[in-house]
Amino acid sequence: ESSGRFRVTANGRRLVVDDVESGDKGEYVATATNIAGSATGRSQVDVLQPPSFKPVQPLVQPSMIPDEDLSMEIGQNITIVRGNQLTINADAFGSPNPSVQWRLSNGATLGAGQSSGRFSVLSNGSLVVQNIQLGDEGSFSATATNAAGNVTVRSRVKVIEPPSFKPVDPYPLPTDIPDGDLTIQANQNVMILEGNRLLIDAIVVSGTPDPTISWTLADGSMLSPDERSGRFRVFPNGTLEIRDALPGDDGSYVVTASNAAGTATGQSQVTVLQPPVFKKVDPLDQPPIIPDQDYVVDATQNVTILDGKRLLINADVVTTKPDAMISWELPDGSTLSPGQTLDRFSVYPNGTLQVTDIDSADEGTYTATATNRAGSATATTKVDVVKYSWQIIVGSCTHTCGDEGTKPTLIICRNDETFQSVAEVNCGHIVKPTQPPPEECNRVPCPAPPQFSKPPPLNQSTPINDDNWAVTLNQNVTIVRGNELVITADVVAGLPDPTIIWMLADGTTTLSAGQSSGSASVSADGTQLTIPNMQFGDEGSYVATATNSEGSTTGTTTVTVVE
Numbered sequence: 001e002s003s004g005r006f007r008v009t010a011n012g013r014r015l016v017v018d019d020v021e022s023g024d025k026g027e028y029v030a031t032a033t034n035i036a037g038s039a040t041g042r043s044q045v046d047v048l049q050p051p052s053f054k055p056v057q058p059l060v061q062p063s064m065i066p067d068e069d070l071s072m073e074i075g076q077n078i079t080i081v082r083g084n085q086l087t088i089n090a091d092a093f094g095s096p097n098p099s100v101q102w103r104l105s106n107g108a109t110l111g112a113g114q115s116s117g118r119f120s121v122l123s124n125g126s127l128v129v130q131n132i133q134l135g136d137e138g139s140f141s142a143t144a145t146n147a148a149g150n151v152t153v154r155s156r157v158k159v160i161e162p163p164s165f166k167p168v169d170p171y172p173l174p175t176d177i178p179d180g181d182l183t184i185q186a187n188q189n190v191m192i193l194e195g196n197r198l199l200i201d202a203i204v205v206s207g208t209p210d211p212t213i214s215w216t217l218a219d220g221s222m223l224s225p226d227e228r229s230g231r232f233r234v235f236p237n238g239t240l241e242i243r244d245a246l247p248g249d250d251g252s253y254v255v256t257a258s259n260a261a262g263t264a265t266g267q268s269q270v271t272v273l274q275p276p277v278f279k280k281v282d283p284l285d286q287p288p289i290i291p292d293q294d295y296v297v298d299a300t301q302n303v304t305i306l307d308g309k310r311l312l313i314n315a316d317v318v319t320t321k322p323d324a325m326i327s328w329e330l331p332d333g334s335t336l337s338p339g340q341t342l343d344r345f346s347v348y349p350n351g352t353l354q355v356t357d358i359d360s361a362d363e364g365t366y367t368a369t370a371t372n373r374a375g376s377a378t379a380t381t382k383v384d385v386v387k388y389s390w391q392i393i394v395g396s397c398t399h400t401c402g403d404e405g406t407k408p409t410l411i412i413c414r415n416d417e418t419f420q421s422v423a424e425v426n427c428g429h430i431v432k433p434t435q436p437p438p439e440e441c442n443r444v445p446c447p448a449p450p451q452f453s454k455p456p457p458l459n460q461s462t463p464i465n466d467d468n469w470a471v472t473l474n475q476n477v478t479i480v481r482g483n484e485l486v487i488t489a490d491v492v493a494g495l496p497d498p499t500i501i502w503m504l505a506d507g508t509t510t511l512s513a514g515q516s517s518g519s520a521s522v523s524a525d526g527t528q529l530t531i532p533n534m535q536f537g538d539e540g541s542y543v544a545t546a547t548n549s550e551g552s553t554t555g556t557t558t559v560t561v562v563e
Helices: none
Strands: 006-008 015-017 026-034 037-045 049-053 070-073 078-081 086-089 092-095 099-103 109-111 119-121 127-129 138-146 149-165 182-185 190-193 198-201 204-208 212-216 232-234 240-242 251-259 262-278 295-298 303-306 311-314 317-321 325-329 345-347 353-355 364-372 375-386 389-394 412-415 424-426 448-452 469-472 477-480 485-488 491-495 499-503 520-522 528-531 540-548 551-562
Touching: 049 138, 049 149, 070 078, 092 138, 109 119, 149 251, 182 190, 204 251, 262 364, 262 375, 295 303, 317 364, 448 540, 448 551, 469 477, 491 540
Parallel strands: 070 086, 078 149, 149 262, 182 198, 190 262, 295 311, 303 375, 389 412, 469 485, 477 551
Antiparallel strands: 006 015, 026 037, 049 092, 086 127, 099 109, 099 138, 119 127, 138 149, 149 204, 198 240, 212 251, 232 240, 251 262, 262 317, 311 353, 325 364, 345 353, 364 375, 389 424, 448 491, 485 528, 499 540, 520 528, 540 551
16 A cells, blocks of 8 residues: 555555655554454654755845945855944754854854854854954855754855045144145145145055045046046046146045945145235336326336325235235335324325325335235335425526426526525426526536446356356356356446346346345445355346436346356
């Protein structure tokens, strides 16, 4: 007879069970019967089942791994962020119940209820790794064993770490910003002078796998390593370069480092400064006879003004960032700032200097200085004060002016006693005297515009002597670095005596009589420019401008520095 997988042989003496299953275990009883009676026999059957683990599907994870504790089944692979807890479940089946043994990524083994450092195996066979680290990455295997055999299943664990930038201290911002290239790190703020080069390093101190770097510029555009846009470039190591910085480059520069574990950002605020520069204006064009009026001039313009009038000198700074502070130095050495007043002198909030009821005691050089964190600039105005009058005094005529007498600045006529009653005739508006000077008046030179001498070219031997050189304006010279150079402006004509202004080789710095800038200085009478210890940076053209009420002239000496 048979029933499903159970059958008894024909003689009844054997029970056959096909395809034994775990449910077939138990007691089997055989009973033998005849006319004499019956007998029974019992057999206890235990069915063994080799161990196996729960079948699993591959684990699907997002591209950005969450920063949290994770769990999985043995046989699955996983990526986890460093510092979190990982649980690997090992659901083993078999008869009798199998035991589970774990082999860790470092080669150590653990059984149920055992632990080692951050690793522990629970009573149900699950492995728990606390505060998982990059060094824990690797293969973890679980082996299930019972009397019927054993089975081993592995899981691959990858440990990743979000990126982070190197911690930095604030970048020092001195009161006076140095003129030169700068290098800072992400998360440092900086001020840099216009025209210099700035490097912002993006130093990533952690991140597994290696993060990708990208920069967002102040204008919102983006750059990745090995990319450039105009004056901006990102090097392969992630450093951002800004060449020839401009005020328009101001703003926030953000670097982003990203990998599957997360994202880190660093931000640097960049401010580009401009040193102040005064407005460049043409020399003031005044007639030979100064009109009876107030004057408004710009700093760097010289002026001649009538006694008793009002003078305004504007201090127009055309480029500056941040705003420059203006101060004035008067001819007597006194200083004034905006909003201050000293007797007849006052400075408006915009930096304009006012002199009211001016007189001859106010003659001299007025110096405006503009200062900000990027540097400073100066501009000078030389002021001459004149007072015209015709004086008719008893006596013979002794002075008149020029060949025709058409350019008088001061005429003193001595007439005979007939005209004693005419004591003085106002000449502020250039009115003629009531009686003309006698024809026999002696003549003096007429006012004339200045002129510089024109010396022959300088004859220098080759090689150039390693010595100091003294040359005349309009002679060019080659000088060995480190020696002293003296340039003399030889004024051969000009009445009244002209004022001399020197323009240095940098094209912006001007010096008047008695002034100095760096190592360059001008003599008290303005005719000599001295530069000790000439350097390559001093090479170029030095221009002297001589100006009086009749006009102006310029002379140039070009200097070459060799070594």
